[in-house]
Amino acid sequence: MSKLYLARNPRVAARSLDGEMMIMSGRDSTLFTLNKTATILWQAADGATPLDEIVQKKICVEFDVEPTIALQDAETLARDLASHEILQVSEQPIIPPNTSPGDAR
Amino acid sequence: MSGLMQEMAEKAMALGIPLAVQLDLTYRCNERCVHCYLDHDDHGEMTTAEIKHLLDEMANAGVFILTLSGGEIFVRKDFFEILEYARHLSFCVKLKTNAVLIREAEARRIRDLGVESVQISIYSHRPEVHDAITLVPGSFRRSVQAVRLLKSQGLKVILANVLMEQNLEDYPGVRALGAELGAETTLDPTVTPMMDGNRSTVSLGVDANGLRQVFRDSVLVGDVNEFCAIAPPAGADELEATPCSAGHTACYVSPYGDVFPCVQFPLPTGNVRRQRFIDIWRHSDAMQEVRSIRVKDLQTCTQCTHVASCTRCPGLAYMEGNMRGPSSQDCEKSFARTGLPSANMLAKKRSAPNLVQIRALPVLSSATA
Numbered sequence: 381m382s383k384l385y386l387a388r389n390p391r392v393a394a395r396s397l398d399g400e401m402m403i404m405s406g407r408d409s410t411l412f413t414l415n416k417t418a419t420i421l422w423q424a425a426d427g428a429t430p431l432d433e434i435v436q437k438k439i440c441v442e443f444d445v446e447p448t449i450a451l452q453d454a455e456t457l458a459r460d461l462a463s464h465e466i467l468q469v470s471e472q473p474i475i476p477p478n479t480s481p482g483d484a485r
Numbered sequence: 486m487s488g489l490m491q492e493m494a495e496k497a498m499a500l501g502i503p504l505a506v507q508l509d510l511t512y513r514c515n516e517r518c519v520h521c522y523l524d525h526d527d528h529g530e531m532t533t534a535e536i537k538h539l540l541d542e543m544a545n546a547g548v549f550i551l552t553l554s555g556g557e558i559f560v561r562k563d564f565f566e567i568l569e570y571a572r573h574l575s576f577c578v579k580l581k582t583n584a585v586l587i588r589e590a591e592a593r594r595i596r597d598l599g600v601e602s603v604q605i606s607i608y609s610h611r612p613e614v615h616d617a618i619t620l621v622p623g624s625f626r627r628s629v630q631a632v633r634l635l636k637s638q639g640l641k642v643i644l645a646n647v648l649m650e651q652n653l654e655d656y657p658g659v660r661a662l663g664a665e666l667g668a669e670t671t672l673d674p675t676v677t678p679m680m681d682g683n684r685s686t687v688s689l690g691v692d693a694n695g696l697r698q699v700f701r702d703s704v705l706v707g708d709v710n711e712f713c714a715i716a717p718p719a720g721a722d723e724l725e726a727t728p729c730s731a732g733h734t735a736c737y738v739s740p741y742g743d744v745f746p747c748v749q750f751p752l753p754t755g756n757v758r759r760q761r762f763i764d765i766w767r768h769s770d771a772m773q774e775v776r777s778i779r780v781k782d783l784q785t786c787t788q789c790t791h792v793a794s795c796t797r798c799p800g801l802a803y804m805e806g807n808m809r810g811p812s813s814q815d816c817e818k819s820f821a822r823t824g825l826p827s828a829n830m831l832a833k834k835r836s837a838p839n840l841v842q843i844r845a846l847p848v849l850s851s852a853t854a
Contacts, residue, residue: 390572391599392575392599393549393577393578393601395547395548395549395576395577396547397493397497397502397547398496398500400496402493402549404577404601406601409601409641411487411490411493412489413489413493
């Protein structure tokens with residue numbers, strides 16, 4: 381299985397509201413809120429850390445879940461977020477443009 | 486407001502988080518709109534560094550929606566530096582501008598920086614009417630050209646049409662122009678007093694007949710009978726409600742760092758040059774006072790037929806002298822909509838001094854005994 385890399389779409393807006401991540405789509409101003417797993421993916425999506433490492437170091441630490449299943453679920457979730465243009469997914473590391481949102485607090 | 490946004494707003498209110506802030510970067514402007522509530526001098530605007538520091542503080546406070554406005558934002562040479570920094574902090578950025586200074590390069594940059602929307606003031610579909618309001622010949626052509634450039638970049642553009650006597654008949658034309666350009670349109674029939682309290686601009690607003698005309702336009706309001714119906718009396722929930730989001734989930738920061746509950750509510754609550762934004766938001770006595778007001782506390786309005794449906798603006802009420810009082814402009818709107826005078830209008834009528842009847846002077850007789 382090839383590695384997957386995730387990066388935040390630089391055109392979205394994001395803010396954590398009491399631990400719940402709000403995301404405003406840059407495409408059509410649709411507002412999303414991310415669940416806990418999706419929030420972990422969002423926060424870890426630096427374009428350089430592969431998804432399996434995110435799952436191992438962040439998701440499996442947070443949830444009592446078998447790593448292989450967690451990775452499959454995380455990949456499905458990442459692709460779903462990518463379909464809404466919230467995340468970018470690539471088999472290569474993603475270099476963020478200078479204008480990317482770097483600090484979604 | 487979408488259901489999810491409403492849910493987030495309620496959550497922010499419960500948590501005391503300022504979800505939305507309007508930050509005016511400057512009061513300087515390249516237009517001189519006849520109804521503008523600002524002066525256009527620079528009394529000591531925040532520097533680039535001060536604004537970046539403020540943006541850091543606002544991001545930490547949980548601000549999500551950041552509206553950059555003015556004055557005209559593009560007269561600041563550091564505008565794109567500020568915008569880029571704001572987007573780096575992941576704000577949902579909305580811009581308010583006359584767009585006169587937007588060319589292709591600016592439109593592309595705005596798109597690249599992921600701005601959520603650009604609101605542009607358009608007063609008429611007729612250049613001569615628009616330019617007579619901005620007092621800048623050629624401004625209509627340049628603003629509309631900018632709308633086209635922004636739309637060609639795929640950006641969301643909103644035409645903001647402030648309605649006055651001068652342009653009352655033109656709002657259908659502005660809507661048609663918006664449709665042609667692929668832009669949304671908003672209509673605002675409220676002309677506010679100037680921030681220093683000068684009310685001379687208010688007389689430019691639409692009169693009662695004009696308001697009646699607007700409120701009976703089904704294209705704008707949908708079902709006219711429903712829109713103009715008198716609302717049922719306010720229930721307990723409505724009386725316990727807060728008047729609006731000002732000071733609860735939203736506030737306004739001037740180019741000089743002054744924080745107010747709203748751009749239309751010039752009650753000073755603190756200055757970010759002397760205090761942290763979050764401290765003003767959480768602890769300012771003035772902000773707390775605004776926050777404490779419920780609909781049931783509005784002395785005159787709770788006696789009014791329209792209390793449950795009125796668009797009463799607490800800021801306009803404050804500018805009339807009492808933040809718990811009525812806002813006469815909204816009373817006039819409720820009257821124009823329903824035909825029933827508000828409690829405030831009736832009270833004013835009752836307290837009007839009796840007219841002194843002028844009697845004919847007795848004819849003086851020139852005859853003498």
